[in-house]
Amino acid sequence: MSSVEPGDWMVSKANPSAFLEVVAVSTENGQELVDVRIGQTVMQVSKRYLLATWSHLEDER
Numbered sequence: 205m206s207s208v209e210p211g212d213w214m215v216s217k218a219n220p221s222a223f224l225e226v227v228a229v230s231t232e233n234g235q236e237l238v239d240v241r242i243g244q245t246v247m248q249v250s251k252r253y254l255l256a257t258w259s260h261l262e263d264e265r
Contacts, residue, residue: 206255208238214258224258 216222228239236251
């Protein structure tokens with residue numbers, strides 16, 4: 205699985221005008237979780253979900 209680290213910027217695969225910033229990465233009960241910031245909102249999602257629906261901004265060049 206791809207590496208996700210705090211400070212990474214990602215772009216939505218479905219909407220190229222939507223971006224998020226990775227704030228923190230943690231593991232809970234064996235599942236990798238990622239805190240992301242979209243605008244002023246911070247939420248926690250699974251790493252699997254994040255990589256399925258978002259791409260690293262550098263990958264889009």
